[in-house]
Amino acid sequence: MPNEQPYIRVDNLQLIFGKGKRLQQAQHLYNDGATNAEIREQTRCTVGVRYADFHIKKGETFVIVGLSGSGKSSLIRCFNRLNKATGGSITIDGMDVTKLDKKELLELRRNKISMVFQSFGLLSHRTVLANVEYGLEVKGIPNKDRDEMAKQAIELVGLKGWETYYPHQLSGGMKQRVGLARAIANDPDILLMDEPYSALDPLIRREMQKELLNLEDYIDKTIVFITHDMNEAFRLGDRIALMKDGEIVQLGKPASFFENPANDYVRDFIADVDKTQVLRAKQIMKEIPVSFTPDTPRTDARDKLAELELDVAFVTDEENHYLGYVTFEDLDVSRKMTVEKLLKTDLEPYYRQNFIKDLISLLDEADYDVPIVDSKNRLRGSICHEVLLSAIS
Numbered sequence: 001m002p003n004e005q006p007y008i009r010v011d012n013l014q015l016i017f018g019k020g021k022r023l024q025q026a027q028h029l030y031n032d033g034a035t036n037a038e039i040r041e042q043t044r045c046t047v048g049v050r051y052a053d054f055h056i057k058k059g060e061t062f063v064i065v066g067l068s069g070s071g072k073s074s075l076i077r078c079f080n081r082l083n084k085a086t087g088g089s090i091t092i093d094g095m096d097v098t099k100l101d102k103k104e105l106l107e108l109r110r111n112k113i114s115m116v117f118q119s120f121g122l123l124s125h126r127t128v129l130a131n132v133e134y135g136l137e138v139k140g141i142p143n144k145d146r147d148e149m150a151k152q153a154i155e156l157v158g159l160k161g162w163e164t165y166y167p168h169q170l171s172g173g174m175k176q177r178v179g180l181a182r183a184i185a186n187d188p189d190i191l192l193m194d195e196p197y198s199a200l201d202p203l204i205r206r207e208m209q210k211e212l213l214n215l216e217d218y219i220d221k222t223i224v225f226i227t228h229d230m231n232e233a234f235r236l237g238d239r240i241a242l243m244k245d246g247e248i249v250q251l252g253k254p255a256s257f258f259e260n261p262a263n264d265y266v267r268d269f270i271a272d273v274d275k276t277q278v279l280r281a282k283q284i285m286k287e288i289p290v291s292f293t294p295d296t297p298r299t300d301a302r303d304k305l306a307e308l309e310l311d312v313a314f315v316t317d318e319e320n321h322y323l324g325y326v327t328f329e330d331l332d333v334s335r336k337m338t339v340e341k342l343l344k345t346d347l348e349p350y351y352r353q354n355f356i357k358d359l360i361s362l363l364d365e366a367d368y369d370v371p372i373v374d375s376k377n378r379l380r381g382s383i384c385h386e387v388l389l390s391a392i393s
Contacts, residue, residue: 006055014087018045048074063237071246114183153185234278276357285381294340302331
């Protein structure tokens with residue numbers, strides 16, 4: 001689960017495209033509350049981002065969505081200073097990106113952030129392996145190490161066996177996988193993905209979305225993803241920011257857009273979205289209030305459930321892998337020494353990246369909340385009838 005502390009902070013960010021005196025005039029108009037159209041008409045400067053103010057948690061997949069011209073790509077390019085903000089700040093892990101000098105900025109781009117673009121940006125004269133190695137080569141990583149790191153990244157994106165092929169021998173989806181592998185190989189903390197799948201046909205696009213969701217359990221990165229497609233945003237995002245005319249009109253978890261749309265623009269934007277096909281278990285699950293390990297004393301577990309007024313608790317090993325559950329009733333009447341002796345295993349977990357449509361029948365058959373796990377079977381949350389019905393109603 002993403003760390004709850006903000007990892008990236010965007011504070012009152014402003015981006016105006018222009019130069020010299022025109023830009024100064026545009027900033028004065030902006031500060032006086034002029035509209036984008038008024039600023040453009042009077043100065044020929046374009047407002048890219050207005051008053052962006054939000055945070056992103058470490059390990060979160062944060063999606064910025066909006067139509068063409070909404071400012072989403074302009075905003076994400078401020079994170080690595082491809083666009084230089086004209087006001088406000090972006091702080092990454094305590095470091096203000098807007099104030100970095102050239103050396104610090106180069107360090108940020110080489111080691112902290114990698115970017116995946118819509119255009120694949122592959123070097124045609126290099127093989128898949130050599131393309132993926134490129135960033136490591138620039139960083140001065142020794143040959144043997146970068147070869148191993150690149151091959152691991154290639155395997156992660158499902159291209160093992162294609163190392164010696166050239167870009168012209170690959171499909172569009174495969175080229176995008178190479179671009180993703182190149183970004184992953186650098187082992188950055190943050191992945192910026194600027195409409196990476198929009199040039200792909202719908203089938204390959206869905207496949208790549210699924211690939212990214214599966215990768216989340218293995219690469220453990222903070223991802224900022226840009227798209228114009230609300231369905232894609234809902235499929236991928238832990239939280240979503242919807243932009244219009246350079247401003248964020250609504251920000252929150254996917255379910256919140258259905259429960260409390262901010263205005264008519266948001267309602268229109270989500271009108272054709274099928275919630276059961278785009279909302280994933282990860283996006284609606286609730287936090288686990290308490291869990292036990294097999295060696296937890298029975299009386300301690302019983303007392304904790306009594307204190308929290310819970311009927312059941314999940315059991316995990318020391319590395320948080322889901323093992324089963326115990327009930328308060330069993331803990332209360334038994335004389336066993338530990339939780340292990342009372343462990344039940346008939347409650348099947350549900351994978352957090354799966355869509356919620358298949359949860360309906362599963363919850364109908366379950367007596368308790370359904371445990372939600374990642375691909376490594378680590379317990380991440382749970383879902384009950386009320387939460388599911390609230391999400392789809």
